[in-house]
Amino acid sequence: xxxxxxxxxxxxxxxxxxxxxxxxxxxxxxxxxxxxxxxxxxxxxxxxxxxxxxxxxxxxxxxxxxxxxxxxxxxxxxxxxxxxxxxxxxxxxxxxxxxxxxxxxxxxxxxxxxxxxxxxxxxxxxxxxxxxxxxxxxxxxxxxxxxxxxxxxxxxxxxxxxxxxxxxxxxxxxxxxxxxxx
Numbered sequence: 749x750x751x752x753x754x755x756x757x758x759x760x761x762x763x764x765x766x767x768x769x770x771x772x773x774x775x776x777x778x779x780x781x782x783x784x785x786x787x788x789x790x791x792x793x794x795x796x797x798x799x800x801x802x803x804x805x806x807x808x809x810x811x812x813x814x815x816x817x818x819x820x821x822x823x824x825x826x827x828x829x830x831x832x833x834x835x836x837x838x839x840x841x842x843x844x845x846x847x848x849x850x851x852x853x854x855x856x857x858x859x860x861x862x863x864x865x866x867x868x869x870x871x872x873x874x875x876x877x878x879x880x881x882x883x884x885x886x887x888x889x890x891x892x893x894x895x896x897x898x899x900x901x902x903x904x905x906x907x908x909x910x911x912x913x914x915x916x917x918x919x920x921x922x923x924x925x926x927x928x929x930x
Contacts, residue, residue, distance in 0.1 A: 751782045752930060753825040753864070755818075757832035757843025759789040764872045764914045768906065769831045771920040772870060775927025776829075783927075784825065786818050789832075789842040793818075793849070802852035808860075809849050818846055822853070827866035827930060828898075830889060831923075834873030834907070837884040847892065854896070867893045868901040868930070870923050872914065877905035901930055 754773055758765035773783045791814035801810040808822075809815050822828075832843050839847065853862050869889040875881055882905050893900045904926055906919030914920060 749780045749782065750826040750866070750930065751784065751824065752776050752927075753821050753828045754783060754785040755828055755830050755843065755846070756785065756787045757789045757830070757840045758787075759840075759842055760833075761790075763833075764906070765789070765831055765833050767914055767920060768870050768872060768904075768923045769829075771923035772829055772831060772927040775924035776930055777927075779928045779930065781927075781930060784821055786821055788818070788846050789840060791817070791842070793842070793845040795841075795845045796848040796851055808852035815846055815849050822850075822862055822864065823860050825864055827868075827901075828864050829868050829870065829927075829930075831870040832872075832885075834871050834875075834882055834885055837881055838888060839885060850892075850896075862896070864896070865898060866901060866930070867896075867898040868903070868926055870904045870926065871906070872919065873905075873907040874910075876908035879907070882907075901926065 754769050756769050776783050793813050793815045804810050808819050904922045909916050
């Protein structure tokens with residue numbers, strides 16, 4: 749069994765991202781995995797400043813923000829599930845900031861390597877999931893997984909449901925299946 753970090757990117761409470769994360773978590777727990785969740789969209793995490801002072805304070809980032817809460821999870825989990833809305837062709841800033849701070853674990857010769865070996869992406873947006881606007885985010889995710897050497901468990905994309913809500917699609921079922929099959 750694995751310890752899976754669910755890393756969400758939406759600042760909206762009880763929105764589609766939260767529903768997808770809950771479905772994934774349920775599936776993963778049914779499969780016997782341990783799941784920990786970090787809602788980056790509801791935290792205060794500044795972007796990387798490129799100062800190369802990683803680890804100088806005993807933490808991945810020398811700046812004091814909520815990334816310090818995420819550090820022990822990044823350092824103890826076997827897998828990460830990025831669950832996020834699509835914002836302007838990519839990750840929302842609330843999730844991009846902690847992703848950028850992963851630099852401390854590789855780009856700056858971090859003293860505590862990540863234990864993460866596997867990943868997946870679940871993304872939702874206003875547009876139909878086949879729409880090309882999802883491609884830059886999917887590509888960025890795939891490049892992150894490749895760069896980190898993570899086994900990619902795939903992508904679930906949801907959208908185009910409008911007023912009917914995410915429950916009108918099979919996206920929650922797909923998210924749950926991804927969790928069960930991780």
